[in-house]
Every structure is written in structure tokens, then in C-alpha cells.
Amino acid sequence: MSVLPPPPPPGWYPDPTPAPSYRWWSGGSWTGYTWPSGAQAATASHAGGVQEAVAAFVSTRRTKWLGRWGGWLIVAGSAAVWLWLFGLSFLFSALSPHAHDGSPAVLSPYLLVTGSATAAAAIFYTMAYKLRPADRLSVPRLVTVALLGGAVATLLVLPFEGLIDIAAGGSSLHPSLAVLASAGLVEELAKMLCAVLLCLRLPVKNARIGLFVGGAVGLGFSVIENLGYLQHAFALGQADGAGLGLFLTTTAARQLSGPFLHPVFSALLGAAVFGAARGGRFRITLGVVAAYLGVAAAHGLFDALQWTATVRALGPASGILVVLLSLVFAAASGLTWLYVVRRVRSREAAAAAA
Numbered sequence: 001m002s003v004l005p006p007p008p009p010p011g012w013y014p015d016p017t018p019a020p021s022y023r024w025w026s027g028g029s030w031t032g033y034t035w036p037s038g039a040q041a042a043t044a045s046h047a048g049g050v051q052e053a054v055a056a057f058v059s060t061r062r063t064k065w066l067g068r069w070g071g072w073l074i075v076a077g078s079a080a081v082w083l084w085l086f087g088l089s090f091l092f093s094a095l096s097p098h099a100h101d102g103s104p105a106v107l108s109p110y111l112l113v114t115g116s117a118t119a120a121a122a123i124f125y126t127m128a129y130k131l132r133p134a135d136r137l138s139v140p141r142l143v144t145v146a147l148l149g150g151a152v153a154t155l156l157v158l159p160f161e162g163l164i165d166i167a168a169g170g171s172s173l174h175p176s177l178a179v180l181a182s183a184g185l186v187e188e189l190a191k192m193l194c195a196v197l198l199c200l201r202l203p204v205k206n207a208r209i210g211l212f213v214g215g216a217v218g219l220g221f222s223v224i225e226n227l228g229y230l231q232h233a234f235a236l237g238q239a240d241g242a243g244l245g246l247f248l249t250t251t252a253a254r255q256l257s258g259p260f261l262h263p264v265f266s267a268l269l270g271a272a273v274f275g276a277a278r279g280g281r282f283r284i285t286l287g288v289v290a291a292y293l294g295v296a297a298a299h300g301l302f303d304a305l306q307w308t309a310t311v312r313a314l315g316p317a318s319g320i321l322v323v324l325l326s327l328v329f330a331a332a333s334g335l336t337w338l339y340v341v342r343r344v345r346s347r348e349a350a351a352a353a354a
Helices: 050-062 070-095 109-129 139-167 177-181 183-198 207-240 243-275 286-311 317-353
Strands: 011-014 021-025 030-036
Touching (some): 070 109, 109 243, 139 177, 139 183, 177 183, 177 286, 183 207, 183 243, 183 286, 207 317, 243 286, 243 317, 286 317
Antiparallel strands (some): 011 021, 021 030
């Protein structure tokens, strides 16, 4: 990872485009606000070499790590791992005289890790790449929030959901509708508590930072949760001879729903919680409570609908219905996330203009 030069302070600097005007530099990126050159000529006359410093900073930032397409490179690398392992499996099956003796297949730990973490790692890389110096949020801190926050949130959720499931008469193989419906309330509260505790000393607390921090906790939580789902699916499949098939279908479903729903839900709630902070202190406002209830309701509704589609005797159609539900919720949560991001950007631009 390259060491970045310090960015120039916010101000009006010569526009990097050929147009004869000055553009507002926010301290981390160019904004859409420009002024005619004559209006700010006196104020910006000292900016001689600042344009070159800004250009060098932006150029260095865009070339760090794996580049802007690093997330796709992570996905491609994971696909290569799967092709390599399955290729070796088929080769050994063809060479071994006892390949079909009825013994259970061995699940490579690489399949578990890549099956649970590929999409999450790709999204996390893209998030970290978009951090700006003005955010005052370092990549190591974001990694800590994802790993530690996701792990601690999982440990907090397990006993509470276990007690709810026992009280409602559920089991590990057949969870109750009560524990699925309340999952949003329990899991979103646990994730946000971890995010807040790990970010008490952050110098910048606003809605943009909340999107990053909440998304990081959600990604860490989804990776650990997906590992449990994949192990459980493979164990069940071994009992009826469909171990690998059930593992593959579960992997596809979790890669679609887990990384896109958990981080989006947590990012939306994080934007509300961090956006309500004033003077570096977190506050519980009506907006925060409304955001929490809305995100928890969407989370619980998704889990309950998936449970309903699975337990009904729909045969092969149940899997198709679950995938369709995942697509609908991923699209709806993604559109909501885009709306919140646009609101955050417009407020930043208004503050810079003011």
C-alpha cells in the first residue's frame, strides 16, 4: 500500500479542466461547484502550485492497492480457486479406483472461506478504496470494525436468539417463526452497538461515516453467519447423499442475500445513527429510532418470508421462490441505499458551498 501525500486544505483552486474557472476542493475530492476566474482571482492568487498538488494527490489515490476494479479481481480470484479445486476433484475421481465407494466427500476449507467471504471481501475493498482523507477513517480501523464488530455482534446475537427459539418451541433444524421475525430487532441492535462502541473516538461522525462503518460491521457479520449456514448445509446434505449439491445451492443463495442485505441494512442504520451525532457525541433521536424499526422490520420480514417459502410443500418451486425473494429484497434495499447516498452527497455539497 502506497503512502499518500497530505491533501491540500479545502478551498477554491484553479479548475483541473481546461475551462477558465475555479473549482471547490473539499479536502478529499473535487466538487461540482465552480466560479468564474475573475471572481476569485485575488483569493486564489497564492494557489500557484496547489493545482499540481491536488492533481498529484488524486492521481496517487486512484492508483493505490488493486485499482478501482479490485473488487472484481477478488471475485475472479475466488472463481479461480473453485475451478482449481473442482478440477482436482474430478481428476482424482477419474484416477482413483475407490472414488465411488460411497464414502462422504471431503469439503475443502477453501470452499467454505471463499463461499462465505468472496462477495463480502469484494464489497469491502470497494468501500475502503472510496475512503477520503477528509473522512479521518483509516483502512485498518475499518478492517477492525468489520472483523471485531462482526464477531462480537455474532456472539451477542446467539444467546438471545437461542432463548427466543426455545421459548417458541423451535429447534436448530426447524427454527420458529418467532425467532426469524425478531431477528431484525436483535441482530441490527447488536451490530449497531458494536459499531458505536468501536467508533466512539472517531474524529468525524456524520452520515457518510455511518454508511462505511455500518456496512463494515454488516459485512463481517454476514461472513461469520454464512460460514455457519454452509457448514450446516453440508452436514445435512451428507445425511441424505446431497452434500455437495446442497452446499453449492446454499453458497449461491448466501452470496446473493447475505453480503447484500446485512451490510445494506447496517449501513442505512449507521447513516442515521452517525448522522444524528452532534459535537462528537452520539444521540438517540426520533429519526434514529424510526430508522432502527424500519431496518429491523425489513430484516425480519425477509427472514420470515424465506422461512415460509421453505417450509411450504412447494417442491422445487421453493428454491426458486427463495431466490426471487432474495433478488427483490436486494434490489429494494439497494435502491434505498442509493437514495440515502444521494442525500448525503447533496448535504456535503451544500455545506461546502456555504
